[in-house]
Amino acid sequence: MLNRRNFLIYGGTLSVIAIAAAKGFSWPAQAASAETFEIKKTDAEWQAILTDEQYRILRHEDTERPFSSALNTEKRKGTFQCAGCALPVYSSEAKYDSGTGWPSFWQSIPGAVATRQDNSLFMSRTECHCRRCGGHLGHVFDDGPAPTGKRHCINGFAMTFAPASA
Numbered sequence: 001m002l003n004r005r006n007f008l009i010y011g012g013t014l015s016v017i018a019i020a021a022a023k024g025f026s027w028p029a030q031a032a033s034a035e036t037f038e039i040k041k042t043d044a045e046w047q048a049i050l051t052d053e054q055y056r057i058l059r060h061e062d063t064e065r066p067f068s069s070a071l072n073t074e075k076r077k078g079t080f081q082c083a084g085c086a087l088p089v090y091s092s093e094a095k096y097d098s099g100t101g102w103p104s105f106w107q108s109i110p111g112a113v114a115t116r117q118d119n120s121l122f123m124s125r126t127e128c129h130c131r132r133c134g135g136h137l138g139h140v141f142d143d144g145p146a147p148t149g150k151r152h153c154i155n156g157f158a159m160t161f162a163p164a165s166a
Contacts, residue, residue: 035114039085039133050084057155058084058135061120061127066101069156074103078163080154084135089113089159090152098144098151103159105152106144113152115140128152 041049046059056062071080080090080103089112090105098104111131118127118139126140137158144151 035134037132037134041133046084051157053157054083057158058082058130058133058137061136063138064102064155064157068101069103071103071156071159071161072101074161076161076163078161079109080105080159080161082130082133082135082137083158083160084130085133086160087112087130087132088162089130089137090154092164096145098153100151100153102138103154103156104144105154106146106148106150108152113137128154 043059047055050058053062053064057064074080074092074095077092079088079092080095081088088109090103090108094105094107096104096106108128113128114131115126115128118125128137128140129135130137135158136155138152138154141151141153142149
């Protein structure tokens, strides 16, 4: 039942969340820290090799603004690689335009991406990360095209692109 007291409690809670997000508060990373990875670096080492945006996304599970990455409109043949360790994670053959504002793929390169359950932000999603360095890439949803029906919604700043040689 929504009464004045509940309305104020819920409204206050939502206000605190909105203010924290606007001030750049980052939700505690649940990055696949329980897993072990081939590539391990200290926080300072990651900061030294990544841009600020790459660092926030790959190491703290942040999300870029939609339509902000040039890789969203990348149409050439080639391979999308983890920006943290250069592991090939997606092929241009599996890329499609989902209209969401993030690079989308119907599958990853076999063995390149690992997943786990992400229950942050009051919802349950499937998070995907680089299996070699643990860098957060994005999320996988069940609303993609055939043949998999999956949509790997990936942060463009979490990747680099290597065009296929002619």
